[in-house]
Amino acid sequence: MGAEDRESLFTRWLDGHGGAVLKVARAYTLTAEDRRDLVQEILLRVWTSLPGYRGEAGLSTWSYRVALNTALDWHGKEKRRRGRQRPIIEVEDPPDPGPDGPRQAARRELVERLYAAIRRLPPADAALVLLYLDDLSYREMAEVLGISESNVGVKLNRARKALGELLKEDSHGHK
Template sequence: MSHPNEAAFLKLINQHKGILYKASRIYADSTEDREDLQQEILVQLWKSYQNFKGNSEFSTWMYRVAINTAITYLKKEKQRTNNQTDTTPQFEVRQEDYNPAKDKQLEFFYTAVQELNSLEKAVIFYFMEGMSHKEIGNNLGISEGNARVKLNRTKEKIQQIIKKSGYEF
């Protein structure tokens, strides 16, 4: 897949690879699923890269693609058989600087997040990225006030799940 934009694309991806890790961490629970999902997100990003006009931040666009891909991928994943074709490019993204095992609290958090619905996962994902209520609302197509309420409820829900599992922060 030697494409004139490939170098620019990979450079941007590497600058924002934290998005990949967090998205796959939130939406998939096994290492294998996470790697598959990251690969799928990369493929979708690559496919839609030529339509990326640069009228929003690359990271904003990447979040959207990552979350949409995660949601549709997991639905498909449940019902698909392995008829994978090898025509899709394989992107290599190194993970050397990312080791969630170091942080037990983070593990408990991510375990709890698995129990959230898609919208709640998206709200938490954006929140973890430091977005304001307004930005979260914009990304999800809801009002700023609605985003604030959703976020607070989702945080409470996560705390309940963690308490129920017997983990304490």
């Protein structure tokens, strides 16, 4: 693959699927700084993996697999690192109040609760939920995760139930 082809393919992928990278990173990180680091790691991994892209799966399916595998690898390394090192204080980027005020703040809170619950799922279930939230078909989810379509249905049903329980616990003030 030539440098121009690679750059064109990467740019096309980023234009169409950059939001998916942010969703994956958000589900596997706790802080804005970690999220930025993971996004950079995913983008780097996609870029360096592009010469190996054979076109057997769609570009979005292939890149999702790269993004999820990168996030899972990063999550494991980060978990081990955090076990050895504790930050003095976690600093999050302040939320943008937005033009809608209270309604926008309520929506942001709901999204934050959802991502917090997704982070509490086992990593494979979190990946499946992210694919579902991104409106991938069962066939596409199966391709990304390397499992059968029927297994996607079973695992997704279990993950949705677990996610519902986590959200219910969270809304009742339990963790």
